[in-house]
Amino acid sequence: MAGSRPTVGVFALQGDVREHLHTLAALGATAIAVRRPAELEDCDALVLPGGESTTMAKLARTFDLLEPLRERVAGGMPTFGTCAGMILLADEISGGAAGQETIGGLDVTVRRNAFGRQVDSFEAALPFAGLEEPVHAVFIRAPWVERAGEGVEVLATAHDHPVAVRQGHLMATSFHPEVDGDGRVHRIFVELLGR
Template structure:
């Protein structure tokens, strides 16, 4: 049973923990470096990307996160988590930091504000049936590096990508009562 941490300083942590636990993972919140150290894989949830990065720095988690991600720990970022994994951000806050590792340029709040939130059924590489995607102040991928596989698009923009041990979605699979994307991540961890 893989030990999967969910970054828990800010964001929609409970939903990820519930989905991962239902799939048989040993899922737990990560707020300190010693909790990060026991992770076989990590989920960076949706939330507020600038706040998450600032809190990670305040709680001495930013450098350990960068080390684990660059060292090959499987990591799954959703919405703000995608922004945290991105090497480059457009429309970010001044001085906004990321964990990095994913060779993409992400545009923050690309689909608009909270009132512009929407849902769509998307074809996603690796899944037989479309996935119901919930977009809330979501980013999109503006450009991908050579090693990045685009798994799904919405409105002509990549919204799910994979690069080696990293998986990221612009949308929130944890709120859709569908564990298939989390299952893809667990397969990556156990692969």
């Protein structure tokens, strides 16, 4: 890590990139867009944003990023997945597309589009472990966790399902914490880098 300013990459081939870059920079991280393996090598940590999980995995493979991502995550790089990013980090997908690939590492089974279609998107004030005030959670075609392994800590739930989890150096949310400028969920992730 470069001094006290970690370099946090945001997977930038598809998805909700700009807001994550802005939030991370506001927290004091050096935030960079990651589109190539060389950019990934410069990262101390990574954010996998919301987007379309099947498209993101295909693009990662096309741009020779999928295997380097798997290696870095398996090697202990702190990684935070939001919405589609949660799906990409999951070891197992329920309701996935045929042959859908993930990066893996997070011992969970995640159901794609668990809350329904785009028209079923919703917002909620969610109690979140470690935070005094609820977070404003925006769910857009969001997944939820159907199974969490023994080492997975549940940080928040909605509709009786985990929607935010942490396992060692990995963290994931079903919702989009980057959209309202709050920054508290990202701060929890950035604090993982100091452990």
